[in-house]
Amino acid sequence: MNETLQDTVTRICSSFSGDRSRLMDVVQAVHDECGHVPRPAMEMIAQELGISRVEVESLISFYSFYTDQPQGQVVIRLCNDIVDRMSGMDRVAQAFSAELGIGFGQTTPDGTISLMYTPCIGMSDQGPAALINDVVVTNLSSDSAREIVQELKLHLDPTRLIKHLGDGNNAHELIQAMVNNNIRLKGDMLFSVINRGEALNKALNISPMEVIRAVKTARLRGRGGAGFPAGMKWEYTRAAKGDKKYVMCNADEGEPGTFKDRVLLTELPDRVFAGMTIAGYAIGAEEGILYLRQEYAYLKEFLENVLQKRRGDGLLGQNVMGKEGFNFNIRIQMGAGAYVCGEETALISSCEGLRGDPKNRPPFPAQKGYLGYPTIVNNVETLCCVTKILELGPASFNEQGTERSAGTKLLSISGDCKLPGIYEVPLGIELSEVLKMAGAEDAIAVQVGGASGQMVAPEDFNRHICFDDLSTGGSIMVFGAQRNILEIVHTFMDFFVEESCGYCTPCRVGNQLLRQRLELIMEGKGEPADLENLEELCQTVKTCSRCGLGQTSPNPILSTLKHFRPVYEAMVQEEKDGFQPAFDLRESLAVSERIIGRQSVHVHS
Amino acid sequence: MNQPVTFFIDGQVIQGQPGQTILEAAQDARVYIPRLCYREGLSNFGACRVCTVLVNDKPVAACTTPITEGMMIENDTERVQNYRKDLIDMLFVEGNHFCMFCEKSGNCELQALAYRFRIPAPKYLFQFPQREIDASHPDIFIDRNRCILCGRCVRASKELDGKNVFQFVGRGTEKRIAVNADQLSDTDAVVTDQAMDACPVGAILKKHIGYTIPVGKRVYDHQPIGADIEDSAVASDT
Ligand SMILES: Cc1cc2nc3c(=O)[nH]c(=O)nc-3n(C[C@H](O)[C@H](O)[C@H](O)COP(=O)(O)O)c2cc1C
Ligand code: SF4
Ligand code: FES
Numbered sequence: 044m045n046e047t048l049q050d051t052v053t054r055i056c057s058s059f060s061g062d063r064s065r066l067m068d069v070v071q072a073v074h075d076e077c078g079h080v081p082r083p084a085m086e087m088i089a090q091e092l093g094i095s096r097v098e099v100e101s102l103i104s105f106y107s108f109y110t111d112q113p114q115g116q117v118v119i120r121l122c123n124d125i126v127d128r129m130s131g132m133d134r135v136a137q138a139f140s141a142e143l144g145i146g147f148g149q150t151t152p153d154g155t156i157s158l159m160y161t162p163c164i165g166m167s168d169q170g171p172a173a174l175i176n177d178v179v180v181t182n183l184s185s186d187s188a189r190e191i192v193q194e195l196k197l198h199l200d201p202t203r204l205i206k207h208l209g210d211g212n213n214a215h216e217l218i219q220a221m222v223n224n225n226i227r228l229k230g231d232m233l234f235s236v237i238n239r240g241e242a243l244n245k246a247l248n249i250s251p252m253e254v255i256r257a258v259k260t261a262r263l264r265g266r267g268g269a270g271f272p273a274g275m276k277w278e279y280t281r282a283a284k285g286d287k288k289y290v291m292c293n294a295d296e297g298e299p300g301t302f303k304d305r306v307l308l309t310e311l312p313d314r315v316f317a318g319m320t321i322a323g324y325a326i327g328a329e330e331g332i333l334y335l336r337q338e339y340a341y342l343k344e345f346l347e348n349v350l351q352k353r354r355g356d357g358l359l360g361q362n363v364m365g366k367e368g369f370n371f372n373i374r375i376q377m378g379a380g381a382y383v384c385g386e387e388t389a390l391i392s393s394c395e396g397l398r399g400d401p402k403n404r405p406p407f408p409a410q411k412g413y414l415g416y417p418t419i420v421n422n423v424e425t426l427c428c429v430t431k432i433l434e435l436g437p438a439s440f441n442e443q444g445t446e447r448s449a450g451t452k453l454l455s456i457s458g459d460c461k462l463p464g465i466y467e468v469p470l471g472i473e474l475s476e477v478l479k480m481a482g483a484e485d486a487i488a489v490q491v492g493g494a495s496g497q498m499v500a501p502e503d504f505n506r507h508i509c510f511d512d513l514s515t516g517g518s519i520m521v522f523g524a525q526r527n528i529l530e531i532v533h534t535f536m537d538f539f540v541e542e543s544c545g546y547c548t549p550c551r552v553g554n555q556l557l558r559q560r561l562e563l564i565m566e567g568k569g570e571p572a573d574l575e576n577l578e579e580l581c582q583t584v585k586t587c588s589r590c591g592l593g594q595t596s597p598n599p600i601l602s603t604l605k606h607f608r609p610v611y612e613a614m615v616q617e618e619k620d621g622f623q624p625a626f627d628l629r630e631s632l633a634v635s636e637r638i639i640g641r642q643s644v645h646v647h648s
Numbered sequence: 649m650n651q652p653v654t655f656f657i658d659g660q661v662i663q664g665q666p667g668q669t670i671l672e673a674a675q676d677a678r679v680y681i682p683r684l685c686y687r688e689g690l691s692n693f694g695a696c697r698v699c700t701v702l703v704n705d706k707p708v709a710a711c712t713t714p715i716t717e718g719m720m721i722e723n724d725t726e727r728v729q730n731y732r733k734d735l736i737d738m739l740f741v742e743g744n745h746f747c748m749f750c751e752k753s754g755n756c757e758l759q760a761l762a763y764r765f766r767i768p769a770p771k772y773l774f775q776f777p778q779r780e781i782d783a784s785h786p787d788i789f790i791d792r793n794r795c796i797l798c799g800r801c802v803r804a805s806k807e808l809d810g811k812n813v814f815q816f817v818g819r820g821t822e823k824r825i826a827v828n829a830d831q832l833s834d835t836d837a838v839v840t841d842q843a844m845d846a847c848p849v850g851a852i853l854k855k856h857i858g859y860t861i862p863v864g865k866r867v868y869d870h871q872p873i874g875a876d877i878e879d880s881a882v883a884s885d886t
Contacts, residue, residue, distance in 0.1 A: 095812040097828040104817040381819070398816070403694045403712040545797070545816075545823035548697050552738035555821055556772050583734040586707045587697040625773070 051076055052084055056091035063092045064414065066102055066396030070109055071377055079110045105398040105544075106379035107161070108337045115150045115157035117199055119191075120174040124163035124299045125534045126457045126520055127170035131184065135171045136160075138188035155199055156192075162382060162538055163299040164338040167457035167520070168225050168464050175201040177340040179222050212309045217345040224306045225464030228480065230451040232431050232440065233424070233467050239313050240358060242433035246321045247366040254325040255281065258429060261437035262449040267293055267385075267422030268492070268516035269591070270448075273429070276419055279409040281326045283417035288328035290319050291394070291413065291420040294335045295378055295385035298493035299538060300518035303453035304423040306465050308335075308342055311427060312349045316373060318426025320363060321433055323371040326419060331373040334390050337380050346375060382542040386590050387420035388412075389544065400546050401590040422516070424453055445471035448509035452517070456481045459523035474513060475504040483521040488528060488607070493518035494535040495595035497602035498528070528610045529565050532599045536561060539596040550593025553584035557600060568624045569615040578604055655719035657701075670710035670721060671699055680874035681723055682732055682764070684739075684757060684848055685798035686711040690807055693799050698735050698761070702728060729765070736761050737770040744776065744793035745849075751858050752850030754866025758796060759849075760873035779824070784831040787839035787855050795825050795851035804846035805837075813837045825851070 055072040059065040069088055073080050080088075085099040103109045121127075121136055136147070139158055143151055150157040166172035169181035178201040180191065191204055208214035209223040226234060246254050259274030280288060292315060296304040307315060319331040335343065350373055353359045363369050381399045383389045388402035391413050412418025421429075428450060432440045441449035448470035454477060457463045461482025468477060478486055489499045491508070492515040499506065499513065506513050522531060536558040545551040560577050563569050581597035581604075588594045604611060618624045632643050652663040657679050664673025669692060671681050684696040694712040701710045702722035710723075722728055739758060747753050779792035797816070802825070805813040813835050817826040829835045837843070839854055846852075863869070 095815070095828045097812065097815040097817070097826050100826060101815045101817050104822075105819045398819070403692065403709075405714065540820060543820040545818070545820040547695050548735050548738050548742075548796075551797070551820060551823065552742045552775075553734075555775065556738065556741070559773060580734070583731050587700045587731050587735060589694055589697065589709070 048077070048081065048084055049087055052087040053091060056088065061091055061093070062396075063094055064394075064396045066092065066094075066099070067376065067379065067393060069396075070099070070103055071379065074109055078116060079113050081113075082111055085111070102396070102398055106381050108380035113150075113154065115155050117155060117195055117201060118157045118159070118174075118176060120159055120161035120164070121147075122162070122164045122166065122170060122172050122174075123160040123534075124167060124170075124538075125531055126167040126300060127163075127172060128534065129458065129522075129526065130170045132171045134185040135173075135183045135188045138185035139192060142189045142192035156195060161338075161380065162541065163297065163301075165296055165302040165305045165336075166222065167300050167302060168455065169223055170457075174338060175204060178202060178204060179220055179341055180204060181221055181223070212345070215345055217348050218309065218342060220341050222305075222309075222341075224309060226306065226310075227456075227462050227464040228466040228468065230443075230467030230469070232443070232451045233307070233311070233427055233453060235431070237311065237313060238434060240317075240356075240364070242314075242430040243317050243320055243358060244364055246324055246433045247364055247369065251281065251325045251327065254321060254433070257432055257437050258325070261428075261432045261440040262447075263425065263428055263432060263440070264448065264510055265422055266424035266428065266452065266516065268298065268495075268514070270510035270514060273421060273425055276409060276421075277322065277325050279407075280417045280419045283410050285415075285417040287330070287416045288323075288326050289413045289416055289418040290322045290326065290328045290331040291387075291390065291418060292319050292331065292333045292426055293385060293387065293390060293420050293422050294333055294339065295382075295390060296336055296339070296423075297382035297385045297542075298495065298516055298518055299535070300455060300457055300490070300493050300520040301516055302455045302457075303465055303517040305339060305342075306455075307423050307427055307453070308339065308346065312346055313353070314427045314430045315423055316350065316353060316359070318421075318429040319373055320359065320371050321429055322419060322421065322426065324363075324366075324369055326417070328419075329370050329372070331371065332394055332413070333373060333375045334378060334384070334394060335375055336378045336384075340377065343375060343377070350375075381544075382538070383544045383590070383592050386592060389590070390420060391418060398544070400544050401592075403589075424517075443469040445507075445509055447511055452508070452515075454508070454515070454519050455517045456483070456519045456521065458519075458521035459483060459486065459526070460521045468508070470509045471507050473504070474499060474506055474508060477508065477519065478504065478521065481519075481521065485523055486521045487524050488522040488526070488531075490520040490522070490531070490599070491515050491518070492598075493520075494538050495592070495598055497598050498532075498606060499602075500606040503606070528603055528607050529561065529614070532603050533558065533561055533565065535599040536596075539592070543592060543596075544590075547587075547589035547593065549584045549587040550589070550596065553580060553588075553593065554596050556580060557584065557597060561600065563625045564611060564614050567614060567616075569611075570617060570624055571612075571615050573615055573625075574604065574608075574611055653715050653717050655715050655717065655721065657721045657723050658725065664715045666715075668715055670701060670703075670708075670713050670715055670719075673715050674710065674721075674723070675877055678878055679723065680877040681710045682761060682874065683711055684761065684796065685800065687800050687804070687846060687848075690800060690803040690846070693803065696735065696739070696796065696798055698732050700728065700731055700735075707731075733765050733767060736765060736767060737772050739796045740767075740770040741772045741774045742777070743795060744779065750794065750850040751853055752794075754863055754869050755861075756850060756868075757848035757873060760868035763868070764872040764874060777821075782827065782832045784833035785837065785855075786833070788832060788837060788844055789853045789855055790825070790827075790832060791851055791853070792824055793851075794849045796849055797823055797825070798848060800846040800848060801825065801843045801852055805841065805843035808842040811836055811841065811843075813841065813843055 089096040171183040172181045263273040264270040384399040408418045683699040699710040782790040
């Protein structure tokens, strides 16, 4: 038995040339073959890659898709983001649990099926949704959950659960998913006719500096959330000294309520890869990496095939499109379930085969990124925009949008609205207009920008979606009158506590304390002063955290404290007896009373 | 000789060497910036955030940020000190710290910072986590209850001892220090490793030498942490 495990590990490690930086791939491969990474395998991997066992353990224990414990051959991961909760996740959870006879976090006694929760899987427009191994099941109900379990018990083959195919390329033979694109509004930029090769050809006919100039003239800002000017990032990276340079495409799409990159990868992969190739030409890179979240593993084979075709057609490889001396290739790096890996320096760590800890800055990735080489990280949509800018010229890009927020933006709208899905709108559009399109006029609150964004109240629905006002990487979550604001915020805090990498104090501890404070308020154990304390703690976490996660995680609390304060005020009260309401004297004494074997006279008299 | 870099901390003009971090350059100029995960001789880590300063109003970790010409740094102001107090509070409630029973008392940097910041008791709720101890090694004791995840042992083992005894496992609130085996006694750790001196708190303790330095004669028993760096021996600035 051990002999075979050793053989497996040796084979896998040598298929990655014993390269320590490919530890993610090695672990993934062992995981795929064994269903988990047995502890003896950690030692073997360490030996083969020349590292220590605890480093292997360190990586495995970081990512939620990896485990060192045996689990079922089938793993059901039910998405527990807020929108899925609102569309009936609890009933689905109960059905799964009852039919399997196990709770969440458990495996059936026969060891075949495991059940667990997972944060947003990018299907908020078709929830409740779950991943069953790589297979995505959507629009779940308690009935369909029961049927799924009954079927799985018969064949343990998730692919046989696919009964119908989704729209567009979701029906492609290499995807075969039940997922729907739900594209509701096509703009001229992103969802327009594809002229494969045209943009790249135009780019290769001008100098790299001219390509960068075109991107700058278009005033393209990053679509991943931060809005950093793309041309400027490229210019820095081009100017940085380095024997090699790298282009990374961020397809981690972990921000709850965001699912537009999934649709771009499904429908316009050529445009994404063209954008990466153009970026490679512009900065002087020969290698690109697409970092694909594990939740989108069902797209991997399709994307590999698109890459293969591009290689065959001379759009990738040596002397791309006949351009002497320009070589460029792209590989796909799978993530393994960690929201923080969408943060660009954590993404780089992950690609290097490390825990997904963000890195200290400076140095910035433009100076020292992947393996120490100058690197750009751009969002999927940003790179699609690049392709269109080269194809149609910068002027046609920035004729839409505003001065500081040029172009169109994909929004992924979900929650209490009639038409959830993807909308391509010009930046600068009023939120109210977007809500009208989606059939969400009754909204009482809208979370713009995902869990790390802000909660907007109706009096602010006339604000604009753009980088300088309501900024979003795409996520718009709509809440109707029946929703409880504090519960929504609490769900977001659960998410941040779960997803904090734990490197720095304010985020690791602060988010936990914020959630606890919030819970006490929700239980009616808060006092008015707690609202100020909560706000203060938010500021410390925002100010002192090391990366964007902790710097934004207090946003849902801060924005609701500001715009929905009465909701909090209704829950807190001044205590008459002088005790803090959160302090339970009886409970505090219970343990010592048990030890001494009698009750305290003062409390019980 | 490199051109010195001129910058300002709380209005004071300071000159540092190019490539120095804010924390190092300040220290050379006898300005103390509180710190926990920083340790001279180890790579900079940036985890505890106790060294947070404001540079032109933007918060950064002084231990990982290089100085640049003309930088305006806010260090010893109420706002910045309050952030630091909050962070120290967080570290106390996150773990299980029992100063009065701890062998490290008086030599503990976390405790010393609490004294310097005049924190009688943390303002946040204790989290009472369940954490494991490892007493397997004949000469070394690990108590994760007191660990503040500063990573000094990890770096010292790697960078100074040329070993890899310690690493982090888990993430978020589940993050823990782990050893390169099932337990410490199965690793190549020895008590003379520099990693065993790197712990700022009582999470890594040496056996057999408890209380050989009596309470009252310990590093921070007579002067606050940081006083050795500052000009004046008394730090009553917080
Ligand atoms: C916690 C966290 C998660 C992030 N997740 C993503 C993501 O999933 N996709 C993305 O493109 N950017 C994400 N970002 C932003 C990236 O750090 C980075 O700014 C972006 O990829 C740069 O590309 P752009 O300039 O093209 O937007 C995230 C940032 C943080 C702090
Ligand atoms: S803020 Fe700190 S703990 Fe949170 S994800 Fe970033 S580095 Fe990790
Ligand atoms: S000393 Fe700078 S972050 Fe810890």
